[in-house]
Amino acid sequence: MTSTVLDDVDREILYAFQQDARNTTTRNISERVGVTASTISNRIAQLEADGIITNYYTTLDYERAGFPLHVLIRGTAPIAEREGLARRALDIPGVVNIRELMVGEGNIRLETVGQSNDDITRIVTVLSKMGVSISDEVLVRNQYYRPLAFLETEVES
Amino acid sequence: MTSTVLDDVDREILYAFQQDARNTTTRNISERVGVTASTISNRIAQLEADGIITNYYTTLDYERAGFPLHVLIRGTAPIAEREGLARRALDIPGVVNIRELMVGEGNIRLETVGQSNDDITRIVTVLSKMGVSISDEVLVRNQYYRPLAFLETEVES
DNA sequence: GCTGAAAGCCCAAGGTT
DNA sequence: AACCTTGGGCTTTCAGC
Numbered sequence: 001m002t003s004t005v006l007d008d009v010d011r012e013i014l015y016a017f018q019q020d021a022r023n024t025t026t027r028n029i030s031e032r033v034g035v036t037a038s039t040i041s042n043r044i045a046q047l048e049a050d051g052i053i054t055n056y057y058t059t060l061d062y063e064r065a066g067f068p069l070h071v072l073i074r075g076t077a078p079i080a081e082r083e084g085l086a087r088r089a090l091d092i093p094g095v096v097n098i099r100e101l102m103v104g105e106g107n108i109r110l111e112t113v114g115q116s117n118d119d120i121t122r123i124v125t126v127l128s129k130m131g132v133s134i135s136d137e138v139l140v141r142n143q144y145y146r147p148l149a150f151l152e153t154e155v156e157s
Numbered sequence: 158m159t160s161t162v163l164d165d166v167d168r169e170i171l172y173a174f175q176q177d178a179r180n181t182t183t184r185n186i187s188e189r190v191g192v193t194a195s196t197i198s199n200r201i202a203q204l205e206a207d208g209i210i211t212n213y214y215t216t217l218d219y220e221r222a223g224f225p226l227h228v229l230i231r232g233t234a235p236i237a238e239r240e241g242l243a244r245r246a247l248d249i250p251g252v253v254n255i256r257e258l259m260v261g262e263g264n265i266r267l268e269t270v271g272q273s274n275d276d277i278t279r280i281v282t283v284l285s286k287m288g289v290s291i292s293d294e295v296l297v298r299n300q301y302y303r304p305l306a307f308l309e310t311e312v313e314s
Numbered sequence: 315g316c317t318g319a320a321a322g323c324c325c326a327a328g329g330t331t
Numbered sequence: 332a333a334c335c336t337t338g339g340g341c342t343t344t345c346a347g348c
Contacts (some may be wrong), residue, residue, distance in 0.1 A: 006223060014222070017215035021178045025324065039333055041326065052221045057302065058174035059212040065171070066163065067305070072258070072266075083299065090303045097303070101229070102296035109229075113305060139259035142240065145212065146247045146254070148219070148270060182341060193317055198343060317348080324341075331334080 006052075009033050009043055011150040014053070018147030021056040059145070067113040071120050074136035075108045075127055082107055085130055092126050094119050108132060111140075163209075166190050166200055168307040171210070175304030178213040216302070224270040228277050231293035232265045232284055239264055242287055249283050251276050265289060268297075 006014075012033050016024045026040040033040070047053045062070050077085045086098050086108055097111035110127075114120045124134050163171075169190050173181045183197040190197070204210045219227050234242045243255050243265055254268035267284075271277045281291050 014215070014217060017179075018217070020213050021215040022174075022213035026326095027324070036334055037325075038327090038335080042332085045326095050221060051218050053215055054218050055216040055302065056177050056179035057214045057216055058171070058178040058210055059214050060171060060175070060305065061208050061211050062305070064207060064209045065305075065307070072256070086299065087301060090301050093306060095303060096305050098301045099229070099297050100299040102298045106295075138263075140256050141259050142243065142257040144243065144247050144255045145214065146252060148217065148222075148224070148253050149250060150222070183343090184341065194342075195318075195344085196316055199315085315348105318346095320344090322341105322343085325339090327337090327339105329335090331332105 006150065009035060009039070010047060013040065013043055013047065014150065015147055017053070017056070022058075062113045067115055069112075069114040069117070069120055070140040071112050071114070072136075072138050072140060073110040073112060073120075073124065073127070073134060074106045075110070075132040075134045076104075076106055077108050077132050079107075081131065085132055089127060089130065089132065092123055094123050106135060163307065166192060166196070167204060170197065170200055170204065171307065172304055174210070174213075179215075219270045224272055226269075226271040226274070226277055227297040228269050228271070229293075229295050229297060230267040230269055230277075230281065230284070230291060231263045232267070232289040232291045233261075233263055234265050234289045236264075238288065242289055246284060246287065246289065249280050251280050263292060 013029055016029050016032075026037040026044070030037040030040045044053070062068075082100055086100050089095060089108070089110065090098050094112050094114050095110055096113060099109045101107045101109060110123075112120060112123050114123070120137065124137070127134060170186055173186050173189075183194040183201070187194040187197045201210070219225075239257055243257050246252060246265070246267065247255055251269050251271050252267055253270060256266045258264045258266060267280075269277060269280050271280070277294065281294070284291060
């Protein structure tokens with residue numbers, strides 16, 4: 001692990017990929033930044049190797065995809081089992097995202113989708129049996145994303 | 158808007174794209190499903206046109222990218238202004254995601270990242286001035302994603 | 315609505331400065 | 332660390348079914 005710095009080229013890559021991970025080409029970025037596409041290709045490989053880029057993901061409109069229920073669930077797991085429970089809860093059908101939080105009450109937050117209330121009920125039931133106590137369920141009305149704009153940054157790589 | 162059904166080809170595309178939106182090729186999917194790459198290309202265009210695919214996104218390890226603070230903020234906005242406030246809050250540097258919820262207390266949830274506590278403080282200050290009352294801030298410890306696995310689904314297109 | 319071929323574009327690799 | 336060239340692969344388009 002040596003200390004490295006994200007320069008303008010890296011930042012441009014990360015910003016472009018957050019906006020469109022599929023249709024952004026190395027050539028495309030290279031024209032914006034003023035280096036060759038080969039260089040962009042090398043930088044991307046480096047960003048992936050460093051674990052800074054973790055995944056290329058596609059966001060869906062769950063409702064249009066046939067899943068009208070989009071629900072956030074808040075639960076609490078015993079500290080010692082928190083991480084294991086979070087990973088296992090990810091296997092419950094309908095769970096699409098899990099966050100572990102640095103807090104006592106409500107240390108696990110799940111993003112779930114379903115076709116009917118039964119789907120959500122089933123998820124909550126399974127969570128309870130796993131040892132997660134549920135304290136809250138709320139419907140998502142809308143969601144907006146914004147690419148992270150980078151300023152001067154220093155990272156360990 | 159006519160009623161359409163997602164078939165196995167569509168589901169395979171959505172599932173593959175949720176796993177890797179950048180390195181999954183049309184040919185790659187076509188071999189799994191048993192239709193030609195041309196057909197996959199057409200289906201993708203249709204899924205985009207229908208608004209089922211909303212974005213191709215890249216997830217980052219914010220900590221390794223130089224932003225060690227990853228914080229969820231919970232706030233409440235007056236119902237009438239909720240949507241407008243949510244959209245404007247997205248322009249605050251460091252805010253990467255906003256959800257509007259169908260609930261009274263805590264109807265706006267923000268995902269934010271920062272290099273120092275000052276960054277988070279600044280975000281909260283701006284939110285307060287905008288008219289959002291903040292009730293909670295918690296640190297994210299870990300996060301896991303899972304592609305949505307589709308069963309039989311019917312959608313409006 | 316799917317197929318198949320062709321044309322154009324893109325990416326990765328190796329060698330060079 | 333960045334550049335240049337090239338070979339191979341990918342995507343899209345369109346005529347045909």
